[in-house]
Amino acid sequence: LHNDTHLGTLRAGDLLLVDAGAEHNGWASDVTRTWPVTGRFSATQRAIYELVLHVQVEACDRVRAGARYRDIHLGAGVTLARGLVDLGILHGDPEGLVERGAHALFFPHGLGHIIGLDVHDMEDLGDRAGYQAGRSRSEQFGLGYLRLDRDLEPGMIVTIEPGFYQVPAILNHEELGGKFARDGTLSRSALERFHDVRGIRIEDDVLCTGGDPDVLTHDIPKDPAGVESQVGAAR
Template identity: 35%
Template sequence: MSSTTLTKLPIEEFQAHRLAFFKQMPSNSVAIISANTEVTRSNDTEYGFCQDKNFYYLTGFNEPDALLVLVKDENNHCESILFCLAKDALQEVWHGRRIGQEKAVADYKVEHAFTCDEIDSYLPDYIDGKSQVLFPFANDVLTSKVFGWIAQVKSTLRQGGHAPSNLFDSAVITNELRLIKSSNELALMRQANIISGNAHQRAMQKAGVGKFEYQVEAEILHEFARNGARYAAYGTIVAGGDNANILHYTNNSDVLNNNELLLIDAGGELDGYAADITRTFPINGKFTTEQKAIYQLVLDAKNLAVNAIKPGMSFAKLNVLTIEFLTKGLLELGVLSGDLTALIEEKKVKDYFIHGLGHWLGLDVHDVGDYHANAEREQHRPFEQGMVMTIEPGIYIPLSDLNVDEKWRGIGVRIEDNIAVTAQGFENLTQDAPDTIDAIEALMAKANS
């Protein structure tokens, strides 16, 4: 395990990403990937800007409205061209400094940089004579522009213009590249987990009966920001009691009650890379007998799955292990009833474990990358060194479930770690968020002493 503390990727990392992309491009082709644009929140104010992740992966550039053009000629010579906002003293006084074209070349190591106003002038020339254009098909705005530039080239056929005959979805390449993390990316995600794990510790120490969910959320976000993760990677879930049985509960508005659990799903974002951690703990600092039974079952299932991770393993295989284990456990507790074999075959545990076991993690919290899922949604892709994923079993028994003994109702437990696949096995990046009953109760007792 590396001890490197990394809070920002070096620009050489983004150059390496472009080089890997170039290797996937055919000769005599051009790739076009756009940045995001700012989105209006209300009248003349915007939401906090979040860069398009594929664009960021290839550039490290974090301004809106930019465009990356990658050109590979017949001789496999490659060039990177960045279009970005022009330097403008008046706009910069109002809205902040811009990189500009000179620093774009110097700092982001592209061969050429032009202004956004020059995009429509240059792009038909970059496309002219190429056999293939690569761009993200899911980006409707960019797709429309690409077809417009191609149409301009087609209009010059009599003058010797040559429009490309093949179009290719660039996301097919970037999705695969992003799935395997470099040592720098792993170091960054390790640090994101340290920050996020400490935020979960803080939440355990600051939560208490009578506080509101949003007050605990504020403690988490403060811990993220003061350690360099200025933004949450996704909407923070702080779900007390029966709210934990709403998977994507983000209202975070209710009061925390005695003898209930608090489920927190929260991860910071560091230089664009996400952590995604869930912990569940008793609001008053002590698990009840029933809470302890469900919690320990979920914890054991999480550890069973994590310890089985290695190259060649798959989510499909882990799901078999986890479903069998949870089914047996719920049967022994009396939450499920019937024949064990039949319950496993019918996947009755999915009444209470209602989501998947995990997902890829990286620049997006639900990161890109093919799972090789079949018609039954079984994910058979073998794990490889450098993949990062979540493992997050859960059991959810809402108050409205009249099929179980009343003592179980209102309990919702999820425990989620971030796992990197190594050459021989795995590395659990989530080392700083306590998950055992003893550790959680001890931390909360210390905070309240």
């Protein structure tokens, strides 16, 4: 999904992000995993991977009846921002960073979407399906790309897919990366240490129940050791 070309050559040290799915009895799925091409994460890749995994697992656990999906998205942003502060990439209070949209420099999309008979279920209806009555999209960069702002109900299946990306067009934009670098929020020198982490996303399909969430795609390895083992076995 979302891949315009297939002309790249995989090289040692690269990460391979695969966003894919399958269909069973008419029901769609949508899963993303990120693999180290050599079978081993570098220290910097592993640090970011473990952060994204922490964000994702925490967000999956918040898929509960009555929860507002937008709040889950914002909570994921705070957890990501806190981790980036710990790594020295961002400076500031995590909640404040999310309010200002600084986390969206690296997580510029929504946390996920409804999934069902289509991968992006009912998306042809636009915000009439994705947004609850009385709610509308934010105009803030990043948050404005959130596809879903509904209170979750038992039986709903949603994707949870946080990520970390270094997109030059964002980081070099005067009103995005430039602004946060000038005011000291973004440390470009600290970010340079993570030059080999161009993009990581982890995505699962999660069923909202009357109790604990059910991660339907849990059998696909996503812990670092499991991912490395899977890639190593295929080499």
